[in-house]
Amino acid sequence: MTIPDELLHVVRADEPLAPLVWLGIGGPARFLAEPVEIEQLKQIYQWAAEDGLSVKILGGGSNLLVREAGFDGIVVSLEAPATSGLAIEGNLLTVGAGARLSHAVIKAVGSGLGGLEHLVGIPGTVGGAVVGNASAGGRDIGSVVQCVRVLDPDGSIRTVSQAEAGFSHRKSALGGLSVLDVVFELEQRDIKLLTKRMQKLWIARNSALPVEHRRIAVPFVDPDGSPVRELIQNVGLAGIREGNVSLDHAQPNYLIAHAEATSDECLRLIERVREQVLLQTGIDLQLNLKIW
């Protein structure tokens, strides 16, 4: 299978995915594409359709577990300027899907626009956050989305309203589409107060991260009512280990990949926790992490 001539400069073959994801685990993508304009993204989908290849969008890789077999298709990164810009008009903030969520939060706060500041410190891109309806402190990102522009696999671009995007607890109906950009409808607020609030939240979030570990993930969604961290602590699973993968002792909502960790070890640990929590509490934990 060959890369079409017009895409040769933005596609690489057999590209390792492990360095691109927070857990640092996983094999290569058959192709990794970094389109610099939306037209090229359309060409990628056309190539995929013609050659029967699957396409997946990679955001910041903070919510992904990639198996050692890698992904036998095209992985697309949208970090180029054409798909990661930020623009403000009145109380509307338009952000490209490949922009870092932290950049969107800082831009909004610095412009006196409230509604995103509680998401400060959540890693990843705006696209990843919107598709997974990222949340913090009980408020999700979907609540301030006005509309989302998506590319359908047939290459057509359309605008999806907040209602059509189907946001619910850590979910949206946008899976399987490529999110191109997002319009947030925010509220005019006092910049100084917003900045103070963001700084406070940032400090609190950082102090709740596992110390000395970079290869981490949040495997489970908080079930309604109780933080998953407390549930895991209460059933005595904080710090448990499966091979080279463990849950953090102090903050057991975080999974840690130690040196030589494998995707199978991650999946075994996740299954053990789900089984024990279900057995002891009757709560069926839902997975946050996406598995490729």
Ligand SMILES: Cc1cc2nc3c(=O)[nH]c(=O)nc-3n(C[C@H](O)[C@H](O)[C@H](O)COP(=O)(O)OP(=O)(O)OC[C@H]3O[C@@H](n4cnc5c(N)ncnc54)[C@H](O)[C@@H]3O)c2cc1C
């Ligand atoms: C330390 C740490 C703290 C975290 N804290 C929180 C938290 O407080 N709240 C929370 O909700 N989450 C949290 N997470 C999880 C994670 O950061 C979020 O889910 C984040 O929004 C994922 O974004 P990403 O760009 O990294 O997505 P990725 O991990 O790259 O991808 C996740 C999924 O989104 C899809 N996707 C990404 N971009 C697009 C796009 N443009 N179009 C279509 N699909 C796309 C991917 O295909 C994949 O299926 C945390 C993770 C870590 C490691």
